[in-house]
Structure formats: C-alpha cells, structure tokens
Amino acid sequence: MDQFVQQIVTGLSIGSILLLVALGLSIIYGSMGIINLAHGEFVMLGAYAAWTFQHYFGLGLLESLVPIFLVVAICGWLIERYVLSFLNNRPLDTILATWGVGIILQQAVRLLVGGELRYVQLPASLSDSTELLGVQVSVYRIFLFFAALTLFALTWLLMNRTMVGMKLRAIIQDRSIAACFGVNARRIYALTFAYGAGLAGLAGALVSPLKSVSPEMGTGYVVDAFMVVVLGGVQSLAGTVFSSFILGELSGGIAFLENDTVAKTIVLLAIVVLIRFRPEGLFTTRVRA
C-alpha cells in the first residue's frame, strides 16, 4: 500500500513539473501554432537566471521569481519580434528557426557562463520534508504542485477573462477579421509569446533546485513538454493539466516497473499513434469540419 501511495505521490510530483514546463508551450503552440523547439532553452534561461540572482545578487529563489519571469519574457518578446514575425504561415520554417534560436541560446550561455554544472539553493522555508498519507514527501515538491496549479489558474484567467485573452482568442479564430475590428495581431502575438516564454522561465527557476543547472538541461524538457501538449489537445488548457498528470503517473509507473528507456519509448510510440489517429489530442471536444 505504501508503495502504491509513494507511486501516486511521485507521479503527481512529476506531473506538476511537466505541467509547469508544458504550460508555456501549450499557450504558444495552442494559440499561435508555433512549435517552439527553443522552449527547453527558455526553461534553461530561467534556471540560469535563478542561479545568477542567487549567486551575484544574493536573492533567494522566491524573491527572484518575478524578475526571472520578466527577463525571460523579454527574451521571448525579442525573439518573436525579430525572428518569428518573419515566418507567418511557414510552420516548418518556424520549427527550424526556433531550433536555431535554441542552439544560439545554449551556445551563448555556454560561452558566457561556462558549461559546468551550477546549483541553485532550495528556499530555506521550503527545504524540509513532511509526511503525507504515510509517505515522506519534500515540502518543496508540494509547493511545486500548488505553484503549477496556481499558474495554470492564472493563465486560464488571463485567456478567458481579460481583454487581452479575448483578443488572442479572436485572432486564433480569424486573424483578418479580428484585425478589421482593430485588434493589433502583431502586438498580441508578441505578448503571447513573451508570456509563454516567461512561464517557461518560471518553470526553469522553480525546477532548478531539484537538479543541477547546465546549458543542455533544456533539451530533455522540450520533448516531455511536447508530449504533454500533443496528448492534452493542442488548444485545450485544461487538457494540458490532465495530460501532465496522466503522463506523470505513467512515466513514474513505467519507470518503476521497467526502466527509464522503456518508459520513454512507450510514451513516444503512444504519441506517434496519437498524432496519427487523433491529432487534435485526447481532450479537445470541438472537431473542425
């Protein structure tokens, strides 16, 4: 029984990390149709930002979250403005361009800061572990779980209850008509991409104390994030939540039962089959005519 509960808890923990990372990607891919292969690098930037704030400014992780969000969001804004805006309606070229951006970001960090592993401290207030349902869990992981859900709620509110969100949804439906009604698509896209990047940065910062920080850390996250988004349904925020936790449980469970490789393989194959037979994802209800 203990094993079982431990499994569930581990799965929830993995799921919340997946959600954090995938949320930004879901926004960008879901609303702009952009497959951002540099998403992992945004996560990496957030982690390095956390390390920089801690190392050079003595700021704790929690205090630096807002500046980190802003820093990475600005990066995202610049990339959208000076690279992606040239590639409207060229989805394949967008993939390639974002991959190039990812390379540049990785290399730039490597050149500026060096490729050695860096470490970010856990916030002192959250560094204990506690007992939950008879199982030992780190408080920080519980914090991550709630942080993920909070960010999701915040994002949902932004999308569905604000003017900006409404304009974005209008553009997704029909860009030219929205423009006829005075919606500045250019600006909304830039803001959206920046927001998605900022979220990724936050994810990187939040996740950084758990593992070491290195220029290559992003690549692993990008694959996982895409799996979540494709599974959950490309235009469904709620779907992203569900699929994060489903995948979290699945990969935790499979990794426990078999090994990591089998887990990854099965998930990848499942994604392939899903794309082929239900490209709109598991949780999308509207089907295009």
Next chain:
Amino acid sequence: MSAYLELRDVSVSFNGFRAVNDLNMSVQKGELRCLIGPNGAGKTTALDLICGKTKRTSGSIVLNGTALDLLEEHQIARAGVGRKFQVPSVFKELSVSENLKVAQNRHTGVWSNLRWGIGKSDVESIDRLADLIGLRDELAKPAAYLSHGQTQWLEIGMLLAQGADLILMDEPTAGMTAQETRKTADLFLHLKGKHTLIVVEHDMGFVKAIGDLISVMHLGRVLAEGTAAEIEVHPDVKRAYLGSGGITNA
C-alpha cells in the same frame, strides 16, 4: 430512366449545422446544369460532396452506376469527375506547361510514371490548350506569376486537359472581364454534349446564356428546377433569391 448523375437524399452536417439537407438532384449525360442560389445555400458543398472533398452523412451519390460516396477523391477523379475550385487552385511553383502536364497525364500509378518526356500528340494538345486559354506565351512561367484571371484560365485548361466526363465548375467567371466571361460561355457551350457540366454561378447573364436547366438551391436543398424563364417567375425563388426584378437583376 436513371440519370447520369444521381444525388438522392444527400445530407451533410458540420457540428450540427446541416449544410446540405436531403438534396435530390438528377443530371443527364451531356447536360449543362447551372446551380444558383443565395450564399450559404450549399452549392459549393454539393460540388464538394460529388468530387469527394466532403463526405456525406447520409444519402447516395451515383455516377453512371458507380457509387461515388464510397470512393476516395482520386478514385472519384479516375471515375471521370473533374473539379474547378472557387479559389483558383493550381500548382504555383510549377510552370504553366508543367501544370497542364500533371493534369493531362493518363497514367496515375507511380511505377508507370517513372518515365521521361511526353508523347508528341500530348505536346500538341498542350499547345492547343495553351492557345485556347490564352497562355501560349506563358508556358514556361511559374504559375505563381500569373494574374488572377490567368490562373482561373489555367485551372480551366487543366480541367480540359484532364478530360473528365463530369466537370464541376465553382464560380468560373469570378474576377473575369466581360470579354473573358463571354469566352467562357462559348467554351462551356462547346463542351456541352461531349461532357456533362455542373456550374455554380452568381452571374445571371452568364447563367442565362449557357444553362439548359437551372437548379436553385436554398438552405441545403433544391428549391426549384427549370429553365431560366420558369425560374424567373417561380414565387419561391423570387422570395428567396432573385427578388422582384427577375433574373437579370439578381
């Protein structure tokens, strides 16, 4: 006597919206049928259903004994159906002559197309087609550089090259000048008989000039059918589409 093309109780719905609602239509071989009606009547959808772009939810579509609704698009094309789309669809990066070659090609399998060059008679027919559609001097030009009207003509030319028995035209004169429209009318009258044509149109003068029978569609089904004279005085048609001014004022 069963018709050449028979649509029986055909319906299709998109997310609950019935774009085509128990459509019944019979077209005889060699006929030139015009399909008119207000926007949203389902005219383009009807053509989509015939050529396979959209799958019907219920009903049957039979061409000369072959059930089209069970086939895939390319099989429907091989059964003798050609379609000209509302938005001119040609291959933009290929040259005009290459566009015509793709359409004209009678072999459709991969292995039979591992071949180079085309026969002399095919080349001559491409030249003749190019003359007909006024693109003789543009044969080497990539289709992307053609004007809108020229692209329309190229697509018409490709349909002719394809040599389909049943030709579906969706607003072929959109964007054409009066002179070009007249030329299109002449072309269609010339094609009638050897080919069967279904033409969706809004230009009533054009319709009057070419159509034997006109089918008026409204809300996904056929509202009325008849010659231009009969349609003009039909009360339902006047109410739904033409207004009191008659065909020439629509």
Next chain:
Amino acid sequence: MATYRSPDNPGSYRLGLQLAPIVVVSALVFLVPVFLDNDFLLNKLARYVVFGILAMSLSLSWGYAGILNLGQAMSFGLGSYALAMALKLKTVPIQTGSSGLPDFMAWNNVVTLPWFWVPFHSLGFALFAGVAIPAAVAAALGWFMFRGRVTGVYVAIITLATMVVINLVIIDQQRYTGGFNGLTDLAQLEVFGISFDAYGRSTYYLVACCLTATLLIAFAFTKSRAGLIIQAIRDHESRVRYFGYDVAVYQIFAFALSAAIAGLAGMLYTIVMEFASPTFLGVQLSLSVVVWCAVGGRQSLVGAFLGAVLVAGMQGALSESAAFLETWTLVMGGLFILVVIFLPKGIAGLAQTIRARVSQREDIHAVASEPLESTGGGYERLS
C-alpha cells in the same frame, strides 16, 4: 510513344544545362586525389562527401516532396549498422575465440547469436540490407503516416520520435547491439578482391562513385513524370488527388527512395569511420542534415550536397580549437536562422531568385511600355 521535346523544354540543351552541376561536382570530387596525396585528409574529405550524399537524400524528400524528415539519420544509421554487423562478424574468430560471437556479446554473457544477426554472415545480404532495410522501414512508416494523411509538421514530429525510439532501443539493448559504444573493431570490407581501407584511395573512389550514382538516380527521378507529380504534391497535396493520383503512394515512394540513398550513405560512413555508433541515429546528426540541406538549398540536389560539404567541412576545420568550435556553433545557429527566414531555397536558390527577380523586372518594363488594351482591369498579359 516517341519522346518529344516541347517548346519550353528544348531538349538536350536544357537537359545538359541541368546535368552540368552534377557532372562538374562529380568530376571535382574524382579529381581531388590527383592533387592531394594526404591519406588522412582524403579520409576526412570522404567523410564530408558521405554527408553530402546524406544531405542530398533529404533534399529529395524535403525539397522535392515536401516531406520534412527530422529523422533522416535513422535511415543513415540503419544502413551503417547493417554493414557494421557484417564486418563485425568477419572479425569473430580473431576478436573472441569462443563460439563465434562478437566480443561485446561474449562480455555480456550472450550464449547464442541473436536471430537478427545471423543473416549478416553474408556480406552480400548486408550490402543489400543496408539499402533495403532503411527503405522498408521508411515505406512502413510512410504507409502509416501518409495513408492517414498526416502532413507537414506532424510528419516531422513522428519521424523524429521514431528515430529517438530506435536510438533508445539500440542503446538499451547493449548486449545485442553494442549499446552506447556501438560496433567497433570491424574487419575491412573486401569485395571482388578489392580491399577498402578507410584511409586508402579505393575507399575514396568508392565514395565518389556512389556520389555520382546517387546523384544521377535522384536526378532521373526528379525529372521523370513521377518526379513532376511529387513536386505538384509538395505544392498542393490535396489538389493533386482531384486529378486522379493516389498521393500517399507517391509520398511513400519518395520517402523510401530518400531513405535508401541515406542507407547507402550510412554504409559508406561505416567504411570511412571504421565503426558504427548510436550517434549515427541521433538527434544531433539528424538536425545537422537539416541545416546542411537548408543552407545549401533544399530544392537542389547539388546544392544540398555542397551545403553539407561546406558546413561540415568548416566545422571540421574549426574543431581543432574548442573555443572556435563553440563560437562557430553560435555563428552557425545565427546563419541558419537567417537562411531559414530570408533564403528558404538556400544558397542554390539564391541564383534562382536573382534570375527570377531580374526577369520579373523585365516583365514590368515590358508592360509599362505597352499600350493599354481593352481587356481591362490591369490583367494585361505579361509577355
């Protein structure tokens, strides 16, 4: 039917013009050993030519058929492993001495040779398999994708995911595949009495011959009617169906042909490098192929080849110094982005674009000097 040259394709002159780059490049590749006597450099150059063949195979799939295969390295790696397995088995008596198993299997306590290794005792089979297996896998994957009308971006994702899966499996099953270290300590390839030493001229000329052969095969395909149709499919996939063509079959064919050529390149790579490794099926290599192709020109066979030689060559030259390499990667990333945005047809396309712009300007001048005709509406014929 007699072949007839139509007016816009004045036969032999036009064909000759298009074949010229292939002839020139092939000749240059063949002539290098005449001027270069350094075995080590020849081996390096052979490596780049192999990359060129690989890039050219992707241009067939991506530039001509519109299928972006982010897992092109999978076919490359499969071909490479096929030959490596046969060459490994040729060393068996020397390297192990017990029951004829490759050394790494003996170390892993494997008792009998796995079934999928057995056919590779025959070199002939391996040479066939190096091309046939990648083609078959591609055909199967293609059937899975294209019959389901999966297109564009999703194809890219599926091909990438499939390659990652195979990569993972190979690394994981190290008792049977050599795992992370790959297949090393291979025998030398010997065919018809010719021995192909990685640093010898015979290997270099073998690579050069394969280059010419594959270029001609790919060229022949693109110039055939099927090649024209596949380009129409790239242009407007759904429209092609309404002309009676089963689009999926064409896509599968182009996809498999591209994979076969990549597989051949993989086999050559095994000879040149003297080992096979999971990195040959890796994301890094696969994406590099895309970069080479994009830079050189995805719609040009020779362009893609030159792109690979150029970029891989520069990278090789700069890899002497670690600092250079890091900066080079950064610069390469930037250049890649610029190419993607502004030169979608790569460097090869640049010449084409210039030619097109010039002729467009000529047309505009022609129109401006023509008297206005009554065909109205600004739709003058641009002749």
